Amino acid sequence: MGRGIVIRQAHFPGRAPIDAYGNGGFRFADMSHRGSLLLLPSGVYGWGLDEGEPLTVAAFERVLDESKDIEVLLVGTGKQLRPLPAELKAALKALGISSDPMSTGAAVRTYNIMLAEQRAVAAAVIAV
Template sequence: MAERRYEGFVPGRHQIDAYGNGGFRFADMSHKGSVLALPSGVKAWEATSGQGLAPADFLAVRAEADDIELLIVGTGVELVPLSEAVRWHLRELRIAVEVMPTGAAARTYNVLVAEGRKVAAALVAVA
């Protein structure tokens, strides 16, 4: 089957099939840029770096907070700590957060989705 491109949102839970070259593959589709993998589906995410992420970057996570117990944040090639403002924002939503490089985040997300956990991922694209 030929790989398809998508225009910003694919409904449903999907594992990340591949990452790199500035994007991701999932559900027989490809996307250039960062993504949010949420309980409702995978959507484009404007973040281009793990540096400088703010609570406003996680509004889509807030909208689905009741269905998320753990948010895995992939910050790119390197681990970039989240700001206290972001950590407090997620804590107020009662969402635990784990931060790691994007590759490890995608792999961890896939395992937890396969286990049926209430997990989401915010993944910064890597080259």
């Protein structure tokens, strides 16, 4: 019997600036990824959130798990800025994380700058 296809969670260990975004994905570290991303201290992860889907606390669970290493979370909400729900803002604030929603393009640019400054930054960016 064959084992079948093993689907691995998309994960890049380490921190990397985003080189490009658009066409439903991102380019970083000489790789391309279709879909949304979480850019965390432990690495870059595929994130199963599409533009327009609710920004729930559950969707940000991995971010909350790494809160001790994050001071600022940039949230790229897609083409348009969407405010973060009060419940999500409160969950982040309770862990000492300042959250800043903006368009995905602005989040990518800000993340790259803060990463270069070696700040304790993370980003959750929805593919556009």
